[in-house]
Amino acid sequence: MGLAAHTDSGFFTFIMQSLVPGLQLHRPGPDRWVTVPALPGAFAVVVADLFQVLTNGRFRSALHRAVVNSEHERISVPYFLGPPGDMTVAPLASAVLPGTRPVYRAVTWPEYMVVRKKTFGTDKSALDMLEVAPEGEEKEQPQN
Ligand SMILES: O=C(O)CCC(=O)C(=O)O
Numbered sequence: 001m002g003l004a005a006h007t008d009s010g011f012f013t014f015i016m017q018s019l020v021p022g023l024q025l026h027r028p029g030p031d032r033w034v035t036v037p038a039l040p041g042a043f044a045v046v047v048a049d050l051f052q053v054l055t056n057g058r059f060r061s062a063l064h065r066a067v068v069n070s071e072h073e074r075i076s077v078p079y080f081l082g083p084p085g086d087m088t089v090a091p092l093a094s095a096v097l098p099g100t101r102p103v104y105r106a107v108t109w110p111e112y113m114v115v116r117k118k119t120f121g122t123d124k125s126a127l128d129m130l131e132v133a134p135e136g137e138e139k140e141q142p143q144n
Pocket residue numbers: 003008013015017022023064065066076078
């Protein structure tokens with residue numbers, strides 16, 4: 001079973017692959033897919049969306065996919081590391097440049113999964129949906 005291009009939702013994913021490689025990382029400029037070598041005893045560590053939120057975009061979540069080949073069976077075991085469900089994740093103060101505002105709003109992992117579900121199959125990115133409007137572009141609050 002392969003896996004289409006995606007990012008993971010938590011902080012990090014630790015992936016152990018059998019010795020048949022298949023995990024690929026997207027690299028931009030020029031766009032290409034790079035195969036992660038399958039090394040005995042090694043984990044691949046993938047930065048995921050909530051770590052991008054936590055670091056205010058300093059660390060970008062990694063677009064990746066898994067490909068299979070018909071000759072060799074491949075097994076991978078991912079471990080998804082993220083915050084407890086009731087913990088809100090917001091950009092760390094130390095990751096927000098002086099004089100600027102956080103790029104992302106605070107969110108819990110389960111709330112973020114709802115946002116991801118809404119954007120699934122659309123051309124919208126779930127991380128974009130968490131972005132707060134830059135200063136001066138806030139929506140007018142309705143006055144009663
Ligand atoms: O099979 C792999 O190496 C990748 C698995 C993966 O990306 C995932 O489960 O989110």
